[in-house]
Amino acid sequence: MEWINLLSSISGATIRMSAPLIFAALGGLFSERSGIINIALEGKMLAGAFTAAAVTTLTHSPLLGFLAGGIAGMVMAAIYGLFVINFKSNQIVTGTAITILAAGCVPFASQILFQNTGSTPEIAMNHRFIHEPIIAVWIIMALVWLWFKYSPYGLWHKFAGEHPDALQTSGIDVINTRWSGVLIYGFLEGLGGATLSICLSSSYTRNMTAGRGYMALAALIVGGWRPIAVALACLAFGFFDALGITLQGIQIPKPNFNIPILSQIWNFVVSPQFIQIIPYLLTIIIVAGFVGKSRPPKALGQPYLRNR
Amino acid sequence: MKILRPIIATIIALILGLLVTCIAGENPINVFVIFAKSGFGTPYDFGMTLTYSMPLILTGLSVAMAFKAKMFNIGAEGQLTMGALAAASVGALFPNVPTIFAAIFAGLCAAFAGGLWGGIAGYLKAKRGAHEVIITIMLNFIAAGIASYVTVYLLKDPNTQNPQTVPISKNYVIEAYHFFQGAPVTSAIFLSVIVAILSWVFLYRTPLGYEIRSVGENESASSTAGISISRTQILTMFIAGALAGLVGVGEILGRSECFKLDFSPGYGFTGIAVAFLARGNPLAIIFSGLLFGALQKGASDLEIFTHNVTSDLALVLQALIILAVSADGLWEKILSKKKAK
Numbered sequence: 161m162e163w164i165n166l167l168s169s170i171s172g173a174t175i176r177m178s179a180p181l182i183f184a185a186l187g188g189l190f191s192e193r194s195g196i197i198n199i200a201l202e203g204k205m206l207a208g209a210f211t212a213a214a215v216t217t218l219t220h221s222p223l224l225g226f227l228a229g230g231i232a233g234m235v236m237a238a239i240y241g242l243f244v245i246n247f248k249s250n251q252i253v254t255g256t257a258i259t260i261l262a263a264g265c266v267p268f269a270s271q272i273l274f275q276n277t278g279s280t281p282e283i284a285m286n287h288r289f290i291h292e293p294i295i296a297v298w299i300i301m302a303l304v305w306l307w308f309k310y311s312p313y314g315l316w317h318k319f320a321g322e323h324p325d326a327l328q329t330s331g332i333d334v335i336n337t338r339w340s341g342v343l344i345y346g347f348l349e350g351l352g353g354a355t356l357s358i359c360l361s362s363s364y365t366r367n368m369t370a371g372r373g374y375m376a377l378a379a380l381i382v383g384g385w386r387p388i389a390v391a392l393a394c395l396a397f398g399f400f401d402a403l404g405i406t407l408q409g410i411q412i413p414k415p416n417f418n419i420p421i422l423s424q425i426w427n428f429v430v431s432p433q434f435i436q437i438i439p440y441l442l443t444i445i446i447v448a449g450f451v452g453k454s455r456p457p458k459a460l461g462q463p464y465l466r467n468r
Numbered sequence: 469m470k471i472l473r474p475i476i477a478t479i480i481a482l483i484l485g486l487l488v489t490c491i492a493g494e495n496p497i498n499v500f501v502i503f504a505k506s507g508f509g510t511p512y513d514f515g516m517t518l519t520y521s522m523p524l525i526l527t528g529l530s531v532a533m534a535f536k537a538k539m540f541n542i543g544a545e546g547q548l549t550m551g552a553l554a555a556a557s558v559g560a561l562f563p564n565v566p567t568i569f570a571a572i573f574a575g576l577c578a579a580f581a582g583g584l585w586g587g588i589a590g591y592l593k594a595k596r597g598a599h600e601v602i603i604t605i606m607l608n609f610i611a612a613g614i615a616s617y618v619t620v621y622l623l624k625d626p627n628t629q630n631p632q633t634v635p636i637s638k639n640y641v642i643e644a645y646h647f648f649q650g651a652p653v654t655s656a657i658f659l660s661v662i663v664a665i666l667s668w669v670f671l672y673r674t675p676l677g678y679e680i681r682s683v684g685e686n687e688s689a690s691s692t693a694g695i696s697i698s699r700t701q702i703l704t705m706f707i708a709g710a711l712a713g714l715v716g717v718g719e720i721l722g723r724s725e726c727f728k729l730d731f732s733p734g735y736g737f738t739g740i741a742v743a744f745l746a747r748g749n750p751l752a753i754i755f756s757g758l759l760f761g762a763l764q765k766g767a768s769d770l771e772i773f774t775h776n777v778t779s780d781l782a783l784v785l786q787a788l789i790i791l792a793v794s795a796d797g798l799w800e801k802i803l804s805k806k807k808a809k
Contacts, residue, residue, distance in 0.1 A: 199542070199601065243791060247798040252540050252601055256740050257790035264783025272492050277778050374605055381602060428617060437613035440606040447603060448596040456599075 170402050176360060178398025179294040180205070180352040184376035185383070185390045186297075186304050187233075187348030193308070193385060194341030195321035196244060197461045200255035202373025203262030204233040204346055208353025210266045213280040213364035214273055222289045226354045233350020234343055236262060241342040245335060248463040259373075267366065279365040280357075288362060293355040298391075300348070305387040317341050321457030324464045334464045352376070375401075378443040385457065397439040404435040473799060474745050477792035478759070485785040492776035499781075502773045503766035513765065515651025519723065521761025523548065523715040523732070525660040527739025528757050529667050530586075530712035532748040534600075536671060537704040538684040543589055543604025544712040545736025546611035547582040551713025553615050554581035555720040556727035559636025560623055570639040575659075575717045582713015583706040585611060590705025594698035600705070608736070619729050631729040642722040656718030660757070663714065667750040680704050712736065733764070741790045760786065 184201050191198040211232035216225030240258050243249040267277035274280055308314035319327035320337040328334050356372070357364040379397055383390030412430045417423040428434050486496035507517050527544040534541035541547075555578040565573055585607060592598040616631070623633040642654040671677035682690045683700045691697050715735060724731060742760050746752035767782035 197601075199605065243795055243798075247795040247801075249791070249794045249796060249798075252542070253740065253744055253790060253794045256542070256737060257787045257794070260734075260737065260741075260783050260790070261787035264780045264785075264787060267778060267780040268488075268492070268784060271778050271780075272776050275776075277780065371609060374609065377602075378606065427621065431617055431621065433613045433617040433620070437610045440609040440613075444592070444598070444603055444606050444610075447606075448592045448598040450596075 166406070170399070170406055173402035173405070174395065174399040176294060176398075177401045178394045179297045180355040180360065180372060181376045181379060181394035181398055182297045182301060182391050183293075183348050183352030183355060184373055185379045185394050186301060186387060187345040187352065188377055188380045189304065189345075189385060189387060189390060190317065190341045190348065191237075191345035192380065192460060193321045193457055194317045194338045195324060195457060195459045195462065195464070196241075196338055196342055196345075197251040198240075198255060198345065199252060199377060200236075200240060200258040200262075200373070201349055201376050202369055202371070203259035204236045204349035205353035205356070205369045205373045205376075206262045206266055206367070207236045208233040208350030209357040209368055210270060210280070210353075210364045211350070212354030213283065213357040214269075216283050216287060216358050217274075217281050217363075220287045222283075222287060222292075222358050225358050226289065226293065226351065229354025229357070230347040230350040233348070233353065234346035237342050237346020237349065240346075241339055244463065245338050245342070248465075251461055251463075263367070270364070277366065280363045283358060283362050285362075289355075289359040291359070293351070293359045297355070301387055301391045308387060313340075318457075320464075321459055324459050324462075328464075338464065349373075375439055378439055381456075382443055382446050384455065400435055400438045404432040407432045407435060474747060474793050477795075478745065478789050481788035481792040482785060485781065485788050488784060489774075489777050489781065492774075494774050494777055499770070499774065499777060502769060503763075506769035507762040507766035510649065511647055512649040512651045515645075515648030515653040516768075517758070517762045517765040518648075518653050518657050519651055519718075519761075520764045521758045522657050522660045522718045523735040524738055524742050524760050524764075525664055525753055525757035526715050527712050527735050528742030528746065528753040529664055529750055530708045530736075531739045531743035532746065532750060532753060533667065533671075533680075533711060534586075534704055534708040535743065535748050536684045537680045537701060538687075539590075539593065539701065539705065539708075540601045541586065541589075541604055541705070541708045541712075542601050542740070543586065543607050543709070543736070544739045545732065545734065546604065546608035547585045547709040547712035548715040548719075548732060548736055549608075549611040549615050550585045551578035551582035551710075552716035552720050552731070553611075553618060553727050554578050554713070555640075555716035556633050556636060557618070557623060559640040559720065560634045560726075563637030563639065565637075565639055567639045570637070571642055571717070571721055574636075574640050574721055575714065578713045578716035578720075579710040580713070582716075583710035586709020586712070587702060587706035589709075590702040593705070594701040615727070616729060619727060623727075625726060632724075633727040635726045636720065640721050641725055642717075644722065652723040654718065654722035656722045659714065659717060661754055663711065664750045664754045667711070671750065676703075712739070738764075738786060741786050744790060745793055 188198050188201055208229035212225040212229030215228035216222050243254045244251045271277045316332050316337045320334050324334040375397055379393035380390055383393040489496050489499045508514050530544045531541050555574045558574045558577045589600050589603040592603050593600045619631050619633055625632050625634045644652045644654050679695045679700050742756045745756040763782045763785055767779040770777045770779055
């Protein structure tokens with residue numbers, strides 16, 4: 161009976177925890193499929209989380225808050241796009257700068273609006289989303305899959321990342337296509353952050369994304385830049401997240417080891433710390449090609465120079 | 469003109485960043501004065517600026533070293549975590565090492581641990597074709613997990629509730645200079661400067677440094693000339709990691725005397741800004757490291773002296789500086805317009 165309880169609580173937590181990851185990873189998919197590397201998922205999520213909580217607090221409407229979170233992510237992405245697409249700044253350096261910018265701007269805004277850099281005011285239960293974003297994310301995943309599989313726009317995005325010259329030759333503007341990819345990316349990223357602050361918890365707290373943006377990036381790579389696989393990778397990572405938290409309160413029976421070093425290794429492997437690094441270990445194993453194969457879009461990271 | 473660019477970019481970014489404080493209802497000039505006073509006002513303030521600069525110079529060098537071979541080291545944070553953890557563990561586990569060798573021994577261990585962490589990324593890039601950016605980001609989280617495990621389970625200090633390791637043996641402690649009125653400025657500050665100079669000599673005056681730069685400039689030409697690309701990449705990442713690992717010397721032996729979880733306020737990431745502002749030149753990194761150290765210290769007093777601006781402004785300034793320095797296209801647009809006139 162205890163096992164059933166444990167199992168149901170872990171699977172429930174898994175589905176909830178993975179929702180912001182899926183939003184973020186699907187966002188990253190749009191950006192990277194159109195050829196723009198994105199290591200700054202974290203920054204946009206943070207901006208989305210804060211804005212969503214702030215707007216919900218001020219308007220008492222979670223829907224407005226949720227959308228505002230998306231728009232905040234989009235604004236951050238637009239700054240990023242301006243630098244990497246138009247000014248051709250290095251994508252990795254700029255991505256780092258955007259993450260730092262969000263980490264600085266969010267507490268700055270929080271202090272001005274709420275006289276508190278640590279968190280926004282608690283949002284009442286009836287003004288919060290309970291599970292709407294968690295359902296919405298799967299619908300969005302299906303739409304993203306359809307977009308890339310059947311719509312011409314999805315094809316343009318793919319070509320902007322794989323073979324921008326071919327796209328330009330066929331009369332579709334690469335710069336515009338990449339811009340649309342980056343804006344959609346920012347919006348989804350913001351929604352991911354919003355899910356964290358107004359659905360999974362009741363306010364924005366300092367650095368609440370806690371590396372989830374990077375984990376979403378990892379899921380994007382593990383899923384090989386394909387929508388359904390990416391969502392499943394997020395689900396798997398969400399499971400480790402949930403498991404790590406559950407394990408913190410539980411004693412795990414320890415087999416009898418005669419060799420002390422084995423016992424030490426066992427202690428490490430069943431510790432919450434180890435469970436929580438499994439997603440990152442897994443990503444390294446896959447990126448290094450030890451298991452499976454993950455191929456990035458061909459023109460990923462290359463600025464596009466339009467010939468006039 | 470190329471040398472002037474980062475300086476102009478920094479000034480523009482600082483002015484923009486200070487103007488942002490208008491939104492919070494502050495006078496930007498007033499904020500600037502607070503920055504200057506808090507960064508350099510008293511020997512203690514200056515000492516703290518130096519304390520923040522020291523790790524930034526090292527992480528800046530780490531990022532720059534990797535970039536010379538055209539690799540992005542986003543993993544300085546993880547490498548410095550491993551270095552600091554190694555220094556703290558060695559200091560706690562081998563208390564009887566004689567004082568003369570102790571700090572050097574711990575420093576070597578820190579450099580080796582950091583180097584190993586960087587080397588893994590180098591190896592996976594060179595031999596398995598994995599992108600070093602992804603690997604180093606992932607290694608950051610793994611380092612944080614290991615550090616948390618060691619701090620919570622293996623070497624936990626039983627005398628405190630804080631997540632930190634047992635204090636290192638007194639033999640390892642580097643004493644602070646009295647001049648700085650209690651700021652933990654130790655001889656470790658010279659370590660940073662000397663390492664920066666050595667890095668310059670290494671890159672520009674030794675055959676190995678030449679190989680690293682040539683791999684960064686032109687991989688296929690270097691390969692044709694008989695340089696082993698994979699060996700150079702692994703070695704470069706090892707050195708980059710070792711540089712970041714050395715942060716442990718100043719931070720552990722000279723400052724906290726134990727490993728505290730989350731002791732780094734993102735030194736590894738700020739190092740990227742430090743390196744780019746200096747355009748990867750090890751000697752210029754000394755100055756850009758000092759600038760970023762001063763920004764960090766200067767911002768720390770904002771909470772006390774203003775109503776609505778907090779130390780987070782330092783992050784905004786950092787970000788603006790990176791954006792302004794790295795916007796190559798924008799610079800070219802401005803310059804080409806000038807030429808057209």
